Amino acid sequence: MLDLLIIGAGLTGLFAAYTAARAGLRVRVIAKGMGATHWHAGTIDLLGYLPDVEEPVTNWMHALPALPSSHPYRLLGEETITKALGSFQRLTVAAGLPYERAHANMNLPVASASEEQTPHNLEPDGYVRDATPGQNCQLISPVGAARPVYLAPAAQLAGNLEDEQPLVIVGLEGMPDFYPALIAENLQKQGHRARSATVALSPLTRRSDNSPLQVARMLDQPAAQAQLAKMVVDVVEAGERVGLPAVLGLSAHTRLLTQLHETIVDRGSRTSQSHDGPRAGLAVFEIPTLPPSVPGMRLDTTLRAQLARLGVRVEIGMEVCGVGATNRRIEWIETETGSRPLRHRAHNYMLATGGILGGGIRGDRCGRVEETVFNLPLSAPQTRSQWLRPLFLDRQGHPVFQGGVSVDARFRPLDQAGAPVYDNLWAAGAVLAHTDPIRERSREGIALATGYAAATAVASGL
Amino acid sequence: MQTVSLNSVGMTLDACIKCNICTSYCPVSEVTDSFPGPKYAAPQSERFREIGLPLSEAAADPNSGAPGAGHSPDASVDYCSGCRVCNEVCPTGVRIAEINARARARMVATQGLSLRNRLLGRNELMGRAGSFAPGLANFILHNPLSRRLAAVLFGVAAKAPLPRWHHETLNRWLARTRAQRLRSERKVVYFHGCATQYYEPFVGIAAILVLEHLGYEVVVPPQNCCGLPMLSNGEFGAAEGYHRRNVASLADYVRAGYPILGTSTSCTLTLKEEAPELLDLEDDAGSQSLKFATWDIFEWLRDGLDQGQLPSDLRPLNRTEQPFILPYHAPCQLRAHRIGKPALDVLARIPGLDLRESHARCCGIAGTYGYKTEKYQIAMDVGAELFDYVAAQAEESDSVAAGSVSFTACDSETCRWQLEHGTGLPSLHPIELLAASYGLYDLQARRPADGN
Numbered sequence: 064m065l066d067l068l069i070i071g072a073g074l075t076g077l078f079a080a081y082t083a084a085r086a087g088l089r090v091r092v093i094a095k096g097m098g099a100t101h102w103h104a105g106t107i108d109l110l111g112y113l114p115d116v117e118e119p120v121t122n123w124m125h126a127l128p129a130l131p132s133s134h135p136y137r138l139l140g141e142e143t144i145t146k147a148l149g150s151f152q153r154l155t156v157a158a159g160l161p162y163e164r165a166h167a168n169m170n171l172p173v174a175s176a177s178e179e180q181t182p183h184n185l186e187p188d189g190y191v192r193d194a195t196p197g198q199n200c201q202l203i204s205p206v207g208a209a210r211p212v213y214l215a216p217a218a219q220l221a222g223n224l225e226d227e228q229p230l231v232i233v234g235l236e237g238m239p240d241f242y243p244a245l246i247a248e249n250l251q252k253q254g255h256r257a258r259s260a261t262v263a264l265s266p267l268t269r270r271s272d273n274s275p276l277q278v279a280r281m282l283d284q285p286a287a288q289a290q291l292a293k294m295v296v297d298v299v300e301a302g303e304r305v306g307l308p309a310v311l312g313l314s315a316h317t318r319l320l321t322q323l324h325e326t327i328v329d330r331g332s333r334t335s336q337s338h339d340g341p342r343a344g345l346a347v348f349e350i351p352t353l354p355p356s357v358p359g360m361r362l363d364t365t366l367r368a369q370l371a372r373l374g375v376r377v378e379i380g381m382e383v384c385g386v387g388a389t390n391r392r393i394e395w396i397e398t399e400t401g402s403r404p405l406r407h408r409a410h411n412y413m414l415a416t417g418g419i420l421g422g423g424i425r426g427d428r429c430g431r432v433e434e435t436v437f438n439l440p441l442s443a444p445q446t447r448s449q450w451l452r453p454l455f456l457d458r459q460g461h462p463v464f465q466g467g468v469s470v471d472a473r474f475r476p477l478d479q480a481g482a483p484v485y486d487n488l489w490a491a492g493a494v495l496a497h498t499d500p501i502r503e504r505s506r507e508g509i510a511l512a513t514g515y516a517a518a519t520a521v522a523s524g525l
Numbered sequence: 526m527q528t529v530s531l532n533s534v535g536m537t538l539d540a541c542i543k544c545n546i547c548t549s550y551c552p553v554s555e556v557t558d559s560f561p562g563p564k565y566a567a568p569q570s571e572r573f574r575e576i577g578l579p580l581s582e583a584a585a586d587p588n589s590g591a592p593g594a595g596h597s598p599d600a601s602v603d604y605c606s607g608c609r610v611c612n613e614v615c616p617t618g619v620r621i622a623e624i625n626a627r628a629r630a631r632m633v634a635t636q637g638l639s640l641r642n643r644l645l646g647r648n649e650l651m652g653r654a655g656s657f658a659p660g661l662a663n664f665i666l667h668n669p670l671s672r673r674l675a676a677v678l679f680g681v682a683a684k685a686p687l688p689r690w691h692h693e694t695l696n697r698w699l700a701r702t703r704a705q706r707l708r709s710e711r712k713v714v715y716f717h718g719c720a721t722q723y724y725e726p727f728v729g730i731a732a733i734l735v736l737e738h739l740g741y742e743v744v745v746p747p748q749n750c751c752g753l754p755m756l757s758n759g760e761f762g763a764a765e766g767y768h769r770r771n772v773a774s775l776a777d778y779v780r781a782g783y784p785i786l787g788t789s790t791s792c793t794l795t796l797k798e799e800a801p802e803l804l805d806l807e808d809d810a811g812s813q814s815l816k817f818a819t820w821d822i823f824e825w826l827r828d829g830l831d832q833g834q835l836p837s838d839l840r841p842l843n844r845t846e847q848p849f850i851l852p853y854h855a856p857c858q859l860r861a862h863r864i865g866k867p868a869l870d871v872l873a874r875i876p877g878l879d880l881r882e883s884h885a886r887c888c889g890i891a892g893t894y895g896y897k898t899e900k901y902q903i904a905m906d907v908g909a910e911l912f913d914y915v916a917a918q919a920e921e922s923d924s925v926a927a928g929s930v931s932f933t934a935c936d937s938e939t940c941r942w943q944l945e946h947g948t949g950l951p952s953l954h955p956i957e958l959l960a961a962s963y964g965l966y967d968l969q970a971r972r973p974a975d976g977n
Contacts, residue, residue, distance in 0.1 A: 096616030097546045270558065276549050355549040371884070380613040380863050400863040401798035402816055422616055 065089050067521050068396070068407055070436055071415030071423065072377055073098030074507055075492030077366040078151065079413055079514035084373040086522035092375065093398060093407065095382040098363065099421045099493075103506060104210070104351035105309065105358020106202065106219060107148070107162060110136070111211035111504025115458050119211040123508075124197030133497040135513050136505075138472055144508070145196075147515035148214065155216075158365045159317060162214040165200035165223040201225055203306060203350050206242070207232075207249030211504055216358060218311060218320055221304050221348035229256035231299055232306040232350070237264030238273045240353045241308040260298040266290055275352040276360070278310040288312070288319045292326040295347075301331055309349035309358050316361060323347045381405070383436045391486045396436075411487045411521050414439075414476070415514065418467060418493035418500070426450070426463065434468060434494065439476045439484060442466045442496040460502035467496035473524075474517035491517040534624060534802055540617040541568035547611035547621055552886045553604060556906035560604035563611035567624040570599070574628065602628045604900070606891035606907070607757050608857040622861075626756060626803055633759030641679040642758040645893040649750035649767075652690075652723030659690035682901035686890070686946035688724035688938075695726035699733075699745060702977055706733075709742040714778045716796065716819070718789035719750050720938035727971040728938075731960035732788050732822055734973060738963050739829070739836065744783065747774055751795040756803055757892045768800040772811040779818040786822045788956055790859040790936045791892065793821050797862065821859065822956060823867035823936070830871055839962045841877035850930050852918045853955070854883040854911055854944065856937035857891070868936055868955035875962045881918050885911035888935070890943035905947065912947035919950075932968070934958060 067083050069076045072094035083090045110123040113130065120126040130137055136144060155162040201209040201224040209224050222230075230250060234243030243259035250257035264273060267287050281287050299305055305327060312319040327346040351358060367377060384404055385397035393412050397404035416423030416436055426432045430447030434440075443466020444450055450463035468476045468490045475483040476490045491513035493500050500506040541564070548554060548562035560566065602625055611621040644651065655662030665671060666687060676683040695717055699706070713736055721729040733743045749771050752764035775785060787793035796819040806812040820828075829835050843849040855866045872880055888908045889895055895904025919930040933952045935941045941952035953968065960966035967974050 095618065097550070097614045098616070101546050101549065102544060274545070274548070276545075280555065355545045360549065367884075371882075376866070378865050380860060381865075382618065382863075398863065401794055401861065402819060405864050 065091050065407075065409035067091075067411045067413060067518070068093065068409035069413045069415055070094065070383060070396075071098065071413075071417060071421070071492065072379060073415065073417055073421055073492065074100050074103075074362070074366075074510035075417070075514040076413070076415035077363070077370060077377070078147075078511050079415060079491055079518040080370055080375050080377075081154065081366065081373070082150065082515050082518035083522055084370065084375050086519070088518075088522055090375045091407075091409075092370070092377040093381040093383075094377070094379055094416075095422060096379060099417055100356075100359045100363040100366075102354045102356055102420075103359050104202075104204075104212075105216055105356055105362055106210070106212045106351075107151070107214035107507040107511065108211065108504040109144075109148075109199070109213035109508035111199065112502065114460065114499070114503075117458060119199070119201075119209070121199060121211075122195070122197040123199060123213060131497060133469075135470075135495050135498050135509055138470070138474075139512050139516055141197075143516050144512045147512040148508075150515060151511050152214065154369060155362075155365065158369060160361055160365045161217050163217065163220060164198070164214060165202075165212075165220045165225070166195055166198060203246065203250070205246070205351055205353065207246035207253075209253065213508065216361070217345070218309070218316065218349045219351075219358070221344040221346070222306055222350060223344075224250075224253075224255060226304075226344070227256075228304050229302060230258075230306055231303045232257060232259045233295055233298060234259065234261045235264050235273075235278065235308060235310070236261050237268060237271050238275065238278050238308065238310070239271075240275060241350075243306075246306070246350065262291075262294040262298060266294070274355065275308060275310045275357050276313075276355045278308075279313045279357045282310060282312045282319055283315040285315075285318075288315070288322050291319070292322050295323060296326045296330045299327055299330070304344075305347045306350050307347060308352045309356070310352065311347075311349055311357075313357065313361060313364075320345065320347065386437055388485060391483065393437075393485050393488055411489065411524075412485075413517055413521065414468070414488065414490040414494055415492045416494055419464065420501075421493055423492075423494040424467065432463065432466060437476070437484070437488065439468050439490075440479055442469055460499040464501065465497065465499045467498070468494050469496045473520040474513060475520075489517045489521055534620045534627060537618060537620045538568040538571050538624060541619045542617055543569075544616065546614050546616060547619075550610050550614045550886060552608065552610060552889070552907040552910070553606050553903060557604065557903045559903070560601055563605070563621045563625070566602050566605055567611070567621040567628075568619055570602075571624050571628065574631070600632075602632065604903070605629070606887070606889075606894040606900075606904070608887040608891050609861040610857060610886050613857075613860055620802075623799075623802060626759075629759040630761045630803075633761075638758065638760055639680070641681060641897070642893075643760065644679070645681075645896060646755040646758045646760050646763065647750075648719045648754045652719045655690040656694050656723050659692050662690050676898055680898040681896055682898045684946075685896040685901055686942040687896065688720065688942055690723055691726050693726060695722045695729040696745075698726055698730060705977070707737040707740075707742050709740060711740060712742045712744055712783055713825075714744045714746060714775065714783045714785045716748060716751075716775075716785050716787040716789075716792060717745065718787060718792035718938075721788060725938060725954075728788050728954045728956060730973060731954065731957045731966050732786070734965040735826075735956060735960050735963060736786070738965060739834070744778065746778065749774070751789075751792040752800055753791050753795040754893055756795070756799060757894070761804060764800065765804045765806075768795075768804065768806070768812070771796065772809075772815050775815055775818075776811055779814045783818070784825055785815065785819045786825050787819065788822050788936075788954055789938060790821055790856055790862065791939075793819050794858055794861055821862060821864065821867060821936070823871055824862070824864045826959075827867040827870045830874070835871070835874075836963070837874070838964075839875050839959075840964055842875060842958065842961055842968065843877050847929070848877055848879040850879045850881060850918060851958070852881045852883055852915045852930060852933045854885060854888065854933065854935045854940065856935055856940040857887050858940075859936045868934075872934075872955055872958060875958065878958075878962075883911055883914045885914055887911075888940045888943045888947070890939045892939055895939075895943060904943070908943055908947050911944065915944070915948045915950065 066088040069092045199211040232243040247257040247259035381398040384399040387395045432443040451461045554562035605625040609622040672683045675681040717729045752767040755764035801812040889904035944952040961968045
């Protein structure tokens with residue numbers, strides 16, 4: 064029998080599965096569909112904003128005490144969060160999709176390093192070794208706003224707005240869902256030296272309405288990579304770093320990134336105006352696009368590949384339709400099929416279904432807000448008039464998005480009286496209460512840290 | 526006249542949140558511009574089609590003034606292969622492939638059906654016709670000249686992996702070996718499907734041998750084509766006739782509580798879900814009873830395994846010391862059952878078997894899709910992901926001399942033929958492996974171990 068059945072295949076569920084499988088547990092992941100990883104920017108946003116504070120968080124470690132005591136980060140503490148991030152970074156480095164901090168010196172990613180090797184800024188115990196631990200950087204959003212981000216894939220780091228190097232935002236004619244002029248204009252308004260340029264995809268495709276994913280697949284081909292590098296370098300002026308939509312390849316991403324960087328640097332060294340000397344970072348970076356998110360898909364693919372190697376099966380297309388429990392133990396859950404329900408049994412179950420966006424929480428017209436799998440008690444307001452505040456961008460966020468499942472220190476869901484609802488049920492990720500991941504810009508941090516902690520708690524109980 | 530109603534399929538389109546995950550994973554729109562992608566063809570376009578109106582000739586003509594005039598689906602819907610990967614990955618439960626299938630039926634109702642698509646839908650008729658003289662039928666169908674003619678006249682791709690008639694149908698084997706068949710109080714019904722009856726009777730034989738080994742008498746009642754080829758080609762009226770005849774001929778067994786087991790994942794999916802859902806038979810008592818009585822054979826075996834009822838006398842399949850490496854592809858038609866990978870769960874019990882699960886989305890063939898001239902290359906391009914995976918397993922195993930890859934395995938017949946076409950390796954149904962592991966079946970000769 065399985066030790067742990069995880070419901071949900073987003074970042075939370077997949078990373079919890081990875082953590083549990085590495086601890087020696089027999090794990091399986093089931094999910095109704097693909098995870099919200101496909102919609103996010105592909106970065107690890109840890110804590111960007113505090114409740115009711117306009118200014119972004121510059122250092123999440125300093126900001127933790129300002130969070131309410133019930134916040135999942137306060138349950139975890141700095142040490143556990145740091146360990147979770149260290150484990151995640153080691154995974155990504157080993158898989159050839161390294162996630163790093165903008166303040167660490169960036170090198171080009173090297174694929175297929177051993178999992179036992181650590182990123183250069185990590186101690187083996189997972190502590191980040193640098194002068195400014197906990198410090199966020201400011202990356203560029205699809206409309207040119209600054210996004211407080213903690214860890215980013217190598218491809219996004221050079222977009223850090225704390226760096227003063229001028230920017231050129233390059234759009235692709237033939238991929239309508241990216242707006243270089245808008246981004247450059249907004250960056251200028253924030254005091255950055257930025258301009259926009261466009262290169263035409265017409266030498267590569269006849270299509271004029273390519274989606275980010277279509278362009279990324281096209282750019283896996285060596286000929287297309289060379290062609291893009293040639294076109295991009297023609298619009299870059301000396302000393303500029305180049306922002307492109309996040310479409311720089313799927314499977315051959317690192318090769319394209321390297322080629323673009325080298326082409327731009329080569330050209331720069333041949334230009335007389337170039338006198339900045341060798342720069343630490345890449346000359347090129349990606350800006351997230353509208354969905355489907357190519358960086359999100361790269362991360363999802365990487366996590367799945369690691370899980371397959373660990374013998375963890377991820378079954379998509381399974382929606383829970385029944386739960387069997389005696390006293391305080393879940394005995395089985397059932398998922399919907401083309402015929403009779405399919406029964407799953409495991410020693411432990413983890414809820415990683417997400418919040419309202421991910422489908423773990425559902426609201427109806429009458430104002431009821433439900434947790435969709437186990438119908439667990441939620442902290443969300445059960446009256447529709449109390450769901451939302453009048454202002455869409457209210458600094459305090461909206462109560463309905465802050466509602467969720469309350470858990471104890473071991474991440475077991477609690478009932479109204481504060482006792483665990485089931486002894487073998489755990490919850491992690493955006494389904495948790497007392498956090499507002501979108502408003503806080505903490506989605507991925509919550510996913511990784513609580514997924515890690517809950518999986519560790521399951522493993523320690525066996 | 527077929528009507529398009531607001532049933533459970535149509536209602537799901539409101540759950541679409543436009544996240545584009547379906548289009549990201551659609552294997553068809555990745556390789557061709559002829560299909561814009563599931564989101565565009567199904568939930569997005571469906572809003573502009575007049576739901577709930579009867580289909581009529583007049584509706585196809587935008588100037589007729591008829592209700593819904595000009596709102597016929599556009600031709601790109603026909604390029605949906607029906608693999609249902611979109612349904613699988615959709616995070617909000619939209620029945621995208623079924624919306625497309627119903628849209629295709631509207632097109633067929635208004636614009637008619639080509640002779641080719643009508644023939645491809647008549648799998649059973651073709652099978653039966655050829656089975657009277659299999660050698661002659663194989664010669665007529667498979668010589669290069671007739672394949673060329675079929676391509677030019679009908680649009681059946683010259684290189685498509687059409688099956689060959691077997692010299693003996695499953696029914697004739699059953700009649701010939703009647704005396705050896707097990708009689709028992711414990712009975713199951715076997716639904717063989719057309720491909721097993723006419724082209725691959727050995728798959729059915731392997732299933733019967735395994736079930737008898739478990740102590741079950743296998744009842745094989747008269748049965749029809751499940752209707753899926755007609756549903757895929759938009760011929761809903763004819764499909765309904767076939768489905769209703771199956772419901773009637775299996776009704777007594779269903780009522781008596783016999784499980785209906787199938788080795789063809791697409792037939793069992795049709796009996797379970799596709800026919801009742803697409804044909805608006807969700808309130809039909811007979812269809813519903815059959816739906817809940819039908820099992821994929823490995824789904825049923827896994828249930829027995831969980832209850833400790835599966836005999837454990839499984840022997841290694843490898844004759845040498847080297848492990849038996851087996852690339853296994855769970856076909857889309859099986860994944861659409863939403864029952865996990867039961868064949869993997871059961872075959873994992875075979876000692877020394879090194880199962881390698883392909884995570885490829887689709888082999889490309891999608892029933893009759895890859896047989897069509899205009900779609901053959903699309904199907905091969907879709908399948909490349911799977912063919913490459915198999916080749917990688919073969920390459921890797923040669924380089925370390927850890928064992929060779931001499932077979933692939935897949936639960937669905939047309940997918941097996943496509944796999945053979947794309948990889949050059951024979952492709953087995955997992956039940957053949959299980960039968961061989963019980964010592965009942967010869968994998969190389971694909972016949973019972975006792976030679977019968």
